[in-house]
Amino acid sequence: MKLPSLYVPSNLQDALARLNANSGARPIAGGTDLLLGVKRGKISCSEMVNLGSLSELRYITQEGNRIRIGALTTIAQIENSDLIARYIPAVTAAASCLGSWQIRTTATLGGNLCNAAPSAEMAPPLIALGAEVRLVSLGGDRTVPLESFFVGPGSTVLRPGEILQEVIIPIPTSEVQTTYLRHSLKRSTDIAVVNVAVALRLSAGKAEDVRLVLGAVAPTPIRARAAESILEGNSPTMATIVRAAEEASKECSPISDLRGSADYRREMVRVYVKRALANWAA
Ligand SMILES: Cc1cc2nc3c(=O)[nH]c(=O)nc-3n(C[C@H](O)[C@H](O)[C@H](O)COP(=O)(O)OP(=O)(O)OC[C@H]3O[C@@H](n4cnc5c(N)ncnc54)[C@H](O)[C@@H]3O)c2cc1C
16 A cells, blocks of 8 residues: 655645645644555555654644634543643544654644544534634635534535634533533443433523534434424423433434444433433423
8 A cells, every 4th residue: 555645734724725725635733544545545645744843733722701712622632731621622522532642742632623533532522612613724814613514524614725713613602501411331441332412501590502512323413303393492390301301312413333222322312411401400
């Protein structure tokens, strides 16, 4: 097997120019997905443009009521960030579930999102929080809601030559509750069978602005909109939560694979959505 060559750009502009000049080139960040794909012959590229050398894409900052996370930030940096733990703990929870410690110190947020696995750990909590991604190319930059970023398994709205530069997350107000749960067969070495993220605002005992996101049970992470509408504007009693969980299990379209049948995944959606919402049961 002929391995692709590695280009080490001196800065972001250099990386964009290289990707633009060579249609067979692909960005590589931590390489935990890309190198496996190349080795298994599932991904072909003539050159890898090493974003790992771009320290300008590695940051977690607060600007007013938003948190910005650079695409090259590792999952371990997210897991250990006090800022993220304080304002968006569901993101900390997701980061701490991703792979083993060795993987988390190498894997990046940008790589996890751009790889677009239906089970991608970081997508559900960020979608639930209303995050946006900034995409940059030689032609300029654009901002896309993360909810609209995924097109299918391994496929996103990224155009040729475009790089995901950062993720922008609005800091939720103090009334907003969030949670992230995932079910996997082996805790630290396996991807999720089902993952669930919820963000909702509790106002006078009623659930408002409900966002319920499911991963690993459809071609992309999805919002369970029918389940959200059962909760929206209502007191989250156990009866309402049970109805919402049942609706969520009907809304997804899981596949059967070695980790579980479609029916098993639907059942796990029901169990985990109920578990996630039970925290706020009235
Ligand atoms: C043993 C093991 C366990 C794992 N467990 C989990 C798990 O539990 N949960 C989970 O979600 N994932 C898991 N993964 C998958 C993987 O570690 C993550 O998806 C990781 O976050 C990918 O990041 P990376 O930096 O390594 O991406 P890379 O492999 O470098 O890149 C992945 C893809 O994204 C593209 N890309 C990377 N960065 C950018 C960018 N900034 N802009 C545009 N395109 C970009 C690359 O071209 C490539 O197509 C596991 C992997 C392994 C090997």
